[in-house]
Amino acid sequence: MPELPEVQTMVDDLNRADLIGHHIDRLQVRWPATVSGLTVQQFCKTIKGQRICSIGRRAKYLVIGMSRGDTLIVHLRMTGRFQLAQARQKPSKHIHVIMALDDKRSLWFHDTRKFGRFYLTRRPDIILGSLGPEPMSPQFRARTLHRLLSSRDRQIKPLLLDQTVIAGLGNIYADEALWSAKIHPQKKASTLSDQQLRRLHRAIRHVLRLGLKHAGTTLGSGLGNFYSIGREQGRNRNHLKVFQRTGSPCPRCHEKIVKMRVGQRGTHFCPSCQML
């Protein structure tokens, strides 16, 4: 679920929560598979006693810098999220990692589907190094997109989801961006005109900006849906043009939105505005 805007919302909320400088006194991993690459014991032993120095984002990863030079990298995958609790609270069955801070608070990792992963490393570039550019950075220009896409003989939508090409787009914002740019999701990337590439560049930044402005997209009310810390829902769902709007009229031309499968992913688009 969480794509760039949702992860950024989570990071912003964590930064507002005054975590920087606090020590992690104790931690408990209740679902061992959450920790990747090292044993739960090694993981806990290394983090225990370190201070949280920084909380940032790269692509869909949270990047947490620790005082002894380790970096905790977290991928939320489909349903991961953080929440703050008081030390005495009792965790539900979906809480898989508990980090008790030095001030009676506790940072909890909640993940109904258990796909979320924690990586602890002194070399973050090994995990983050192969990612494509950040679409919201000033260096991401129309000609950047042209360089990334012009030689690729693949359908545009799966390419937009490929994190080694562009970092941070997921299924929701990819569908929204293609609708905004009036491009069919199955159009081969190498056949996009200059004008289409410029429109797509604008569209990607536009839909991400909208998602960020509305603190992310929460699709339903279930446990697996996106909430930032404190159970805040994202408000972006009201602004989606095609995603999960199958059968509803296209906001531009009033044709019915269609859902099909592209690269094994559910894909929503307007067959009239986005012609192949």
Added chain:
DNA sequence: AAGAATGTTACATG
């Protein structure tokens, strides 16, 4: 009650 789900990766095949 079957099928799909917002993400990623490993593996197989063309």
Added chain:
DNA sequence: ACATGTAACATTCT
């Protein structure tokens, strides 16, 4: 090397 397809991860929601 590149493109595409499948399964796997585990659970909830429709």
